[in-house]
Amino acid sequence: MIGHLHKGVNGKSVLLRQFVYLGQRISSVSLHVLTHHAAAGRGQNDKNNKMRETIIGAIINDCVPAAYYRTERWRALKTAVDGFLHECAGDRYSRVECIHAAGRGHNYDFTVQFFTHDNTGVTTTTTTRTTNVEFKFNAAKVSDTPQFVSPMKPSQYLSASYEEYFYDKYFMIIAAAGASSAIPNRADWLKQIHNNAPVCVKEFQDKYYAGCAKSSQFTNAADDIAFYELCKKVSTESIRAFISEHDLDIVKLTQYLRDSQDGKTYMLFQPAAATAATAGGPGPVITLQRVDPADYNIVSCVKNPTKSRYECETQSGKKINVLLRWKNGNGIAFPAFQIS
Numbered sequence: 069m070i071g072h073l074h075k076g077v078n079g080k081s082v083l084l085r086q087f088v089y090l091g092q093r094i095s096s097v098s099l100h101v102l103t104h105h106a107a108a109g110r111g112q113n114d115k116n117n118k119m120r121e122t123i124i125g126a127i128i129n130d131c132v133p134a135a136y137y138r139t140e141r142w143r144a145l146k147t148a149v150d151g152f153l154h155e156c157a158g159d160r161y162s163r164v165e166c167i168h169a170a171g172r173g174h175n176y177d178f179t180v181q182f183f184t185h186d187n188t189g190v191t192t193t194t195t196t197r198t199t200n201v202e203f204k205f206n207a208a209k210v211s212d213t214p215q216f217v218s219p220m221k222p223s224q225y226l227s228a229s230y231e232e233y234f235y236d237k238y239f240m241i242i243a244a245a246g247a248s249s250a251i252p253n254r255a256d257w258l259k260q261i262h263n264n265a266p267v268c269v270k271e272f273q274d275k276y277y278a279g280c281a282k283s284s285q286f287t288n289a290a291d292d293i294a295f296y297e298l299c300k301k302v303s304t305e306s307i308r309a310f311i312s313e314h315d316l317d318i319v320k321l322t323q324y325l326r327d328s329q330d331g332k333t334y335m336l337f338q339p340a341a342a343t344a345a346t347a348g349g350p351g352p353v354i355t356l357q358r359v360d361p362a363d364y365n366i367v368s369c370v371k372n373p374t375k376s377r378y379e380c381e382t383q384s385g386k387k388i389n390v391l392l393r394w395k396n397g398n399g400i401a402f403p404a405f406q407i408s
Contacts, residue, residue: 072096076138084136089126090168098123099141102352103339104206120337121168121177121203124149128166128180144340144351152335152354156199157182175217175328176200199333207336210357215406217328221262222392222405225324227315230307230392231258231403238306242399245298246272261403264396276397303398308373316378316390318366325364325407333358360384 071085074096084096101116102123126132127149136142153164161182168178184195207213223229235254243251252260252268260266265273278289279296336355365383372379377391388407395402 070095074139077140077143078138082135082138084139085133087126087131087133089129089131090122092119092122094119094123094126094132096136096139096142099145102145102205102337117203117205120205124203124335125166125168125178128153128164141340141351148352148354152356153180153182155356156180156333157197160184161197175202176332177203200331201333201335203335203337205337206339208338208353208355209336210334210359211408212336213408215408216334217325217407218395218404219324219328219407220404222403225317225321225405227317228310228313230310230314231261233310233314234306234399234403237309238302238399241302242272242299245295246275261401264402266401269400273397273400276400299397299399303394304376306399307376307392311371311373311376311378311392315371316369316380318369318380321390322364322366325366326361329359329364330361364388 071083072095073081073083076082086093086095088094098119101119123145127146132142132146137146157164162185163183165181165183166178167181169176178201180199180201182197182199184197202216204210204213204216210216219225223231235257239257240251250268250271256268257266260268275292275295276299277296279292279294334355334357336357338353338355340352362384363382363386366380366388367383369378369380375391376393377389380388380390382388391406391408393404393406394400395404
């Protein structure tokens with residue numbers, strides 16, 4: 069198996085061999101995703117987050133080879149994770165297990181189960197406590213994150229359908245500029261648009277990302293760049309106009325927030341300073357946060373079309389911004405809320 073030599077905590081070299089957890093290959097250098105210098109860009113954030121959660125899960129489930137903890141950075145990470153677990157459940161548990169959530173149907177990243185064995189001398193009773201955990205990288209508190217939740221199909225929380233509004237008033241502008249031979253009809257478009265890569269707009273999405281200046285894997289032809297800029301303009305105009313004309317259903321959104329956040333524990337991860345771990349200094353910091361249900365009980369809302377959002381206040385006086393956006397290409401695919 070592939071391995072790398074690293075300096076151990078005792079000053080001697082340690083060979084860290086690659087291992088597999090949940091079908092992913094993890095090596096000593098995989099820890100880079102948990103630093104400030106992790107690669108960013110289209111597709112990288114999801115990939116990095118998956119690896120971060122995989123590494124955390126491997127530590128909780130005791131699937132990391134012992135040799136890794138003979139190095140400063142991995143030992144510091146395990147210490148931080150163990151501290152989070154103890155804060156979750158206290159010291160009275162015999163075993164812990166991490167179960168990773170799969171798919172978009174969950175409002176958390178993994179479930180942590182704590183097992184306590186009480187031996188009376190006659191029988192042994194096992195008690196299980198369960199905590200749903202949402203992992204957030206590079207944050208000390210929930211309010212530091214760009215979003216804490218992103219509900220799909222946002223029109224169910226609006227006074228009218230944004231998707232229908234966009235298709236009827238704006239989509240043909242994009243379709244004409246895209247010069248596609250296959251313009252999707254309204255029914256197909258509405259049915260497919262809530263996906264990362266809807267088949268009905270594949271040509272438009274390819275052209276959009278070809279024109280995206282941030283994407284180095286494409287040639288950025290002039291007409292593609294123009295299409296990309298047009299999509300951004302049309303998206304912004306449509307969202308501002310829609311918000312001006314329609315309202316947020318704060319009753320329905322409050323219910324969603326309460327349902328999705330109830331009982332959730334946030335695992336807020338702050339990377340160690342770039343030089344600290346290698347120098348034997350402080351490691352990463354993991355903060356536990358649980359939010360008061362009153363923080364999600366929306367009592368008022370004002371429109372801010374210029375910033376493409378609804379601005380809400382909750383029962384506890386917290387501010388919640390509900391941004392209407394497209395997740396996979398402006399005006400192209402996956403309309404959703406970004407709630408912070």
